[in-house]
Amino acid sequence: MLSTKTNEIVVVKTETSKIEGIDFNNLTFGRTFTDYMFYCDFENGEWQQPTVAPYQPMTIEPSARVFHYGQAVFEGMKAYKDDNEKVFLFRPKENFKRINKSAARLAMPEFPEDYFFNGLQTLLNLDSAWIKPGIGNSLYVRPFVIATEPAISASPAASYRFMIICSPAKAYYTEPVRVLFAEKYSRSADGGVGFAKAAGNYAAQFYPTSLAQKKGFQQIIWTDASTHDYLEEAGTMNIFFRINDKLVTAPNNDRILDGITRKSVIQLANDNNIDIEVRRVSVNEIKEASRNGSLKEIFGAGTAAVISPISAFEHSEEVFEIPTTKDSYASLFKTQLLNIQHNLTDDKHNWRYEIK
Amino acid sequence: MLSTKTNEIVVVKTETSKIEGIDFNNLTFGRTFTDYMFYCDFENGEWQQPTVAPYQPMTIEPSARVFHYGQAVFEGMKAYKDDNEKVFLFRPKENFKRINKSAARLAMPEFPEDYFFNGLQTLLNLDSAWIKPGIGNSLYVRPFVIATEPAISASPAASYRFMIICSPAKAYYTEPVRVLFAEKYSRSADGGVGFAKAAGNYAAQFYPTSLAQKKGFQQIIWTDASTHDYLEEAGTMNIFFRINDKLVTAPNNDRILDGITRKSVIQLANDNNIDIEVRRVSVNEIKEASRNGSLKEIFGAGTAAVISPISAFEHSEEVFEIPTTKDSYASLFKTQLLNIQHNLTDDKHNWRYEIK
Incomplete structure (x- = not known):
């Protein structure tokens, strides 16, 4: 097993991108997901190995506390691409601070800053093709944390999963x-x-x-x-x-x-x-x-x-x-x-x- | 595929019970689960085939709305066994009414009454050995509903899963x-x-x-x-x-x-x-x-x-x-x-x- 102290991300690559099948001019907000996702589990009092892997369903116990007691917080961010293929986030440090503030209020552990930014860097580099240049185009980035411990007593969980998933987006509301x-x-x-x-x-x-x-x-x-x-x-x-x-x-x-x-x-x-x-x-x-x-x-x-x-x-x-x-x-x-x-x-x- | 109109429960049996390994005198509330669980999915505007199957982890998308927007309601009930091996629930119709009231407030679909009670009957018969007679012993029964639709826009889900899981219990608080x-x-x-x-x-x-x-x-x-x-x-x-x-x-x-x-x-x-x-x-x-x-x-x-x-x-x-x-x-x-x-x-x- 890898040391739990490293923040170096394990990357599991996919051979096939889903991007060819996507009509970027007809996107419904939040329904299309990119090729990769980031996740990191909290176990035994610390955050474990961060991983970037193909976006895919996850396995979780029906007794996971998130389903019963709602320990779940999230953030919404957007990545933008300029005409020189450079990718930018907008004030992501504010999102980082806020997800930890949200987590603290729900008695959830704070996520380390370097894990958060290294995760975003790795993920968005792998998913860069999903970010289209031009005003109105963006990649919606969704960090979130859920309580995964399989226990249905009404108290804070001992285990959590931090994830980031991404969804290409057009403007969310178009009409007044x-x-x-x-x-x-x-x-x-x-x-x-x-x-x-x-x-x-x-x-x-x-x-x-x-x-x-x-x-x-x-x-x-x-x-x-x-x-x-x-x-x-x-x-x-x-x-x-x-x-x-x-x-x-x-x-x-x-x-x-x-x-x-x-x-x-x-x-x-x-x-x-x-x-x-x-x-x-x-x-x-x-x-x-x-x-x-x-x-x-x-x-x-x-x-x-x-x-x-x-x-x-x-x-x-x-x-x-x-x-x-x-x-x-x-x-x-x-x-x-x-x-x-x-x-x-x-x-x-x-x-x-x-x-x- | 089975008709979606039947409320007859499909039962998937397990050959091996976990019960032999359980110390019923040393139970921590909500951490031990019985051999079976009940589940029923809501898709295309209706509740699908109800199923009782071995308690096991489930597969769900990271984008399932429950993780992001908290559409999740539950109930807590207890099953008791008398000295003649008869099993009883306490006012379960009240739980049934309340879970649907909770669901309605969270813009979730109501669950049919016959599915609820047939599910409880089938599940508790299969898990009957987990219910011990004697004051202080009970089987805690946890019905719950979660939004499973993989979509991260902030609106009600189109798909849900109703589940019942069970956990043997001693009294929850013992001291004042x-x-x-x-x-x-x-x-x-x-x-x-x-x-x-x-x-x-x-x-x-x-x-x-x-x-x-x-x-x-x-x-x-x-x-x-x-x-x-x-x-x-x-x-x-x-x-x-x-x-x-x-x-x-x-x-x-x-x-x-x-x-x-x-x-x-x-x-x-x-x-x-x-x-x-x-x-x-x-x-x-x-x-x-x-x-x-x-x-x-x-x-x-x-x-x-x-x-x-x-x-x-x-x-x-x-x-x-x-x-x-x-x-x-x-x-x-x-x-x-x-x-x-x-x-x-x-x-x-x-x-x-x-x-x-």
Whole structure:
């Protein structure tokens, strides 16, 4: 057996790539997987041999704790390729820090930084052909950790698997979305796990979202669970409101994900001399702003969608349409972010991370 | 291929039982599994062929939605054997109803009642030798459902697996437990999934519970997330407080699990002419009752522990010891429940369900 102290990755190669069968112009998000995956098991109190192997089904006990007690956290990242075949990730150190923050909140072990970055390097080099150049193309990279110990008592597991799988992607949301402001259901509680990318946070949103979808709204903007008076986040996106020329977004707290696109937008707003306030945003403020014409834009910010304009919201059975704005901030930030991500412009904050 | 419309179970037998190697006097809860398991897949909009097969690892895609978005619900039940080798479950129809209620909240398909009960019958007959007679012995039965579809977009899965696995058990908690009243962390939000047996609800409790354990408290009694002023449940148990001769317990709501042992205790209190109030219970009321000597008992009620006496609680850095009470309600209910479960007494509410 190999020493458990090495972080050198074992690579199991495949002879045959699946890539020839893939229509990169017709990709459904998250359904096509690349040739390789990364995995590393935590056993006996330490992370074992990291491995890159062909993407394939795994074997796991039905009693694995992840199935019963939901110890599962993940990240979403994107790899981009420029016209010179260079591959970049966007602020991956933020994802690294956040997956360990999520893991800690769910009583899961932290993953070592060198394992994380060596894993990404090895994996993305092997899967490089899956990353297509050009704005709108990316490779969605999904690190995640699950509790694998076969034991069904309600306590933290002693064994885990860290994995990275990759899926080629086009833009996640293409059309502006219509949203519903939550009035009854909630995403997370004060003192809960809403700030973590915990698997259970997502399943909890599916049913309320399906009700919204039946009413013609693709997403929900969640409000605080105690009063439903303040707007928080959209589950897969943080939310920004433009009132006249000022941008406002909710502060981070233990209910709201500390979004990497969110913090990049805040930085870009500063870079563009756009007035931005990070503070509580009430439902009433936004309804009033819509009524008096000062609400110019609402948009979401997240890795999958990058920037997602919102064209209408509903609250208390009243629908508020948001008129199209010339010189929209959403377009500005999306262009600037994509240009940075695709190595088409300067990167003064060192957000690009090159895969070498 | 077999018709998908049959609910007749395919049984795959094993030649060798693992039972000879098991020390039934030294069982750690949830770590030993019986010879068989039940499973049934949901594909193309319907539940497929139900199967009982040897308990074994399963094959699943790393992209299965359960790992990423936490669509996973479960139940906990116990099978008991009387001295005539008859096997009984305790109120299994309640578990059946609840797993479907949990599933609906997580946008998962409901499981058919005949599949559920035929599966239990077939499985427990094959595993009957694993159920030992005698008070304190039981077979813990774990139905659960997981999202198996290999797709990492944040939306409900199209495919699922329903499974039942079984683990022989001794009593879950043997000693009275010391608990901490939650002041900072929360288990669930109004409008959230706290009432469901959703996997993610449990992982969220592990870290706060580990902090409590470092202070010498085995469990947390969760309070409402908005104010932390009202006592709710303990994560694996509902909670009862005895003030003088009156019993009080929190009402069900969308944050609190509708416990089967809880509702059985309420019924038994009525049967025993014990005054019981189902209403909000404030932290201050219980602290005051402890100070003035009227707090006689606190105990938890849940399938795993049945009845679990609590010997102390902490709040605001103050520890309140609960003196031992003669003629304790906890002992009374535990004895009455175990006698019903083990077929040692009348069953006037038809709580026993015989496996034939």
